[in-house]
Amino acid sequence: MAPNETDDTTTAGEVEEPRAGRRKAARYVVPVTVMGVAAATIGLVPALADSGDPDLPDITAAQLIEKIAQSDVERLSGTVKITTDLGLPDLGGLESGLLSGAAGGEDGEGGSSADPSGRLTELASGTHTLRVAVDGPDRQKLSLLENAAEYSLIHNGKDVWGYDSASNEVYHATVDEADAEERSAQQPPATPKDFAEEALKAVDDTTSVKVDGTAQVAGRDAYRLVVEPKQSGSTVGAVSIAVDSETGMPLKFTLTPSSGGSAVVDIGFTKVSFDRPDASTFAFTPPKGAKVTEDTEQDRGHGDFGGKPERGPKSEEDLAKGLDGLRMLGEGWNSIATFDTGAGAGLPTEEEAGDLGGFLGSLGDQVKGDFGKGTVFSTRLVNALITEDGKVYVGTVTKDALVKAAEAGK
Amino acid sequence: MSRAETVSASVQPRPLWTLGLFRDELRTTFRRWRTLALLGVLAAVPVLVGTAVRIETGDGSSGGGGGGGPAFVSQITNNGLFLVFTALAATLPFFLPMAVGVVAGDAVAGEAGSGTLRYLLVAPAGRTRLLLTKYATVMVFCLAATLVVAVSALAVGALLFPLGDLTTISGTRITFGEGLVRALLIALVVAASLLGVAALGLFVSTLTDSGIAAMATTVGLLITVQILDQIPQLHVLHPYLFSHHWLSFADLMREPVHWEDLTKNLGLQVLYAAVFGSAAWARFTTRDVTA
Structure with missing residues (x-):
């Protein structure tokens, strides 16, 4: 074969000079x-x-809710994907930098990067993959998958372990056996089930609930339950819950805002199994050389473990519970929490938090009404109005509804 | 008719011929000083990382602190096997693909530049087979380079740090033997992660007669892709960049193993190999070899 001859074993015999050009081009096909x-x-x-x-047999919404309530899945393991898009400014690396800066403050505040309270707030933005394993009320494991690292929260009997593989730090707390039952009810809300329960708590006569067909979630047949506020003015468009047709276990939870666009919260199993997870999943011994932070204060540990990243429709209610002078305006989905900061000055955050407050102030919109002037902070789900005389109105309602409530309250 | 006969005649010794060609290719590639120097640099990386961690933690404090630095670095002091993972995580973004880019970029263009390509083509191997042989050689180099890093890291890790049962990043414990198996799997996955760059380098290599130009272009493309992968505004593109899922090899250290990103990574490498491999074939089989 001559050096300049092309490899023609495949088309031998039919090669002619004029065709060479076409054939050349044809190879790039x-x-x-x-x-x-x-x-x-x-x-x-x-x-x-x-x-x-x-194809699943028809079911009414009431029957489906009953099914969820009766669901007694004791054992499961699976992968959960959480996507939250609250419409907060994307702080990207800055945010995680602040978080790790706060959490990894070494001996400063006694904080450990394995402390559950700091880690679970990370779920509030972006997309995360979680692994969940449950074997009865005594043994649970929740892992947050990160790049080349993982944060695991393991509850096994009376031990609660937090393990951060990136920094090789361990958090440890103990619980009373008697306490365990109550504790398991206080798992951080990471699975679609937790969110579904929160959403169904909000069901009353201001809500329409219907079964809207079926869907496939994580390879399982599921009913779709759609919960919608009847009134207008709420920022919540609809909550859709996919419920496993066999076990009644919610497999996917989606909250879409009334303003349209992508879901604010989307949590669903991508893989799920109802077999008993391997016992070794829950076994944990701190690795050699790991820094172990013991949480000796029972109360603190308690609060930490149960400390929910508040997000449900009722969250602002719980959140503000501790504040004095809290009043609820309106009902159902349109309820607005209001309280007086007593500062008598707008934007108290500005003084308290210094630069950060000023930064926050620049994120808000200025509004005017009968109540005077105020600043509205909006996300895609929760809006807050802070008036210049220090009153705060918060709710999962639109900006206009907040202004109206503030005017009525005057 | 005589033509058909020569074709069928050249079919007969094909397997032996290909094997011989492959062996020759391997010998030329691995005998080059350049290749040996690249492997030497790769072997030195774990030594550097291991020594640095050892000095840093010599006073008994546990390493890492806050989880900065390459993956797994905080666990090295407790288990030398983690040095294998750290070394691979440290070399995968740049050193390893650069070495592969140099070898792949030189594969065809280097021969063309030094005028030896036409002699290779005189042999009745055919261009397709020559190209496949070249790609196979580059693949062997990918594996060799990865294993050099892994073995060097294991040796340094065993020398400087204790070995034993290890804790997976999910918090469960596995035996040292299973850890070794996982380390081998990880090395294989890392080697496979380089197949995309290898095919890209080979394609670039068929475009030019200058080995240096081909190497520089391949390494330049590698850096460009890495930069693009860092720009959040381009996130739509990211899943299609060959380097995007590279660090997913760490998912093998989870318990149970998280396959999603691993399969994405391997699928992407196969796709790059298919696209750029066939593009290299289209170019190489139709080009005029004058040098």
Whole structure:
């Protein structure tokens, strides 16, 4: 074969000089085709995998809620994907820098990067993958998957372990056996079930609940329960809960805002199994050389473990419970919490937090009404109005509804 | 008809021929001083990391502190096996792909530049087979480079730090033997992660007659892709960048193993290998070899 002759073993015999040019171009069809096929596959596979909604016997909303309530899944393991988009400014690395700065403050505040309270707030923004394993009320494990690292929270009998593999730090607290039952009810809300229960608590006559067809979640057949506020003025558009048809276990929770767009909170199993998880999953001994932070104060440990990252429709109610002079205005989804900071000055945060307060102030919108002037801080779910005389109105309602409430309250 | 006969005649010795060609390629590649120097640099990285961690923690404090630095670095002092993972995590973003880029970029362009390509083509191997042989050689280099890092790290880790049962990043314990198996799996996955760069380098190599230009372009593309991967505004592009899922090899240290990103990574590498491999084939089989 001459040096300049092309490799023609495949097309030997039919090669003619004039065809060479065309054949040359034709060879480039191969990589282009490969790319095209790949692009098509990437686009089509999810569509094909979505094999349509499963056929399930009809069920009423009341029966479905009953099913959720009766669901007694004791054992499960699975992967949960959490996406939250509250519409907060994307602080990216800055935010995690602040968090780790606060958590990794070494001996300063006695904080450990393995302390659960700091770590679970990370879930409040962005997309995270969690692993959940539950074996009865005594043994649970929750792992937050990070890049090349993992944060695990393990409850096994009377021990509660937090392990941060990135810094090799361990957090340890003990619970009374008698306490365990109560404690298991205080698991951080990470699974769709926890959120579904929160949402169903809000169901009253201001809410419409219906079963809206079926869906496939994590390879299981599920009913879709849609909870919608009847009144207008709420920022909550709809809450959709996919409920496993067999076990009654909520598999996916989606909260869409009334303003449209992507879901504010989307939590769903991507993989789930109702088999008993391997016992070794819950076994934990601090690795050699790991820094162990003992949480000796029972109360603190208690609060930490139960400290929920508040997000449910009623969260602001719980959140503000501790504040004096708290009043609730309106009802159902449109309820607004209001309290007087007593500062008599708008934006108390500005003085208290210094630069950060000023930064926050610049994020708000100025509004005017019968109550005077105020600043509205909006996210896609929760809006807050702080008037210049120090009154705060917070709710999962639109800005206009807040202003109206403030005017009525005057 | 005579033509068809020569074709079928050249089919007969094909397996042996290919094997011989492959062996020759391997020998030339691994005998080059350049290749040996690259492997030497790669072997030195774990030594550096290990020594640094050892000196830093010599006073008995546990390393890491706050979780900065490359992955797994905080666990090294307690278990030398973690040095393997740290070393791979430290070399995978740049050193390893750069070495692969140099070897792949030089594969065809270097031969063309020094005028030896036409002699290779005189042999009745055919261009497709020559290209496949070149790619196979680069693949072997990917594996060799990764194993050099891993073995060097294991040796340094065993020398400087204790070995024993280890804690996975999920908090469960596995035996040292299982840890070794995982380390081997991780090395294989890391080697496979480099296949995309290898195919890209080979394609660039078929475009030019200058080995230096091909190497520089490949390494330049590598850096560009790494930078693009860091820009949050381009997140739509990220899943398609060959380096995006590289660090997913750490998912093998979870219990149970988290396969999602691992399979994405391997799938992406196969895709890059297919696209740029076939592009290299299209270019190489139709190009005029004048040098």
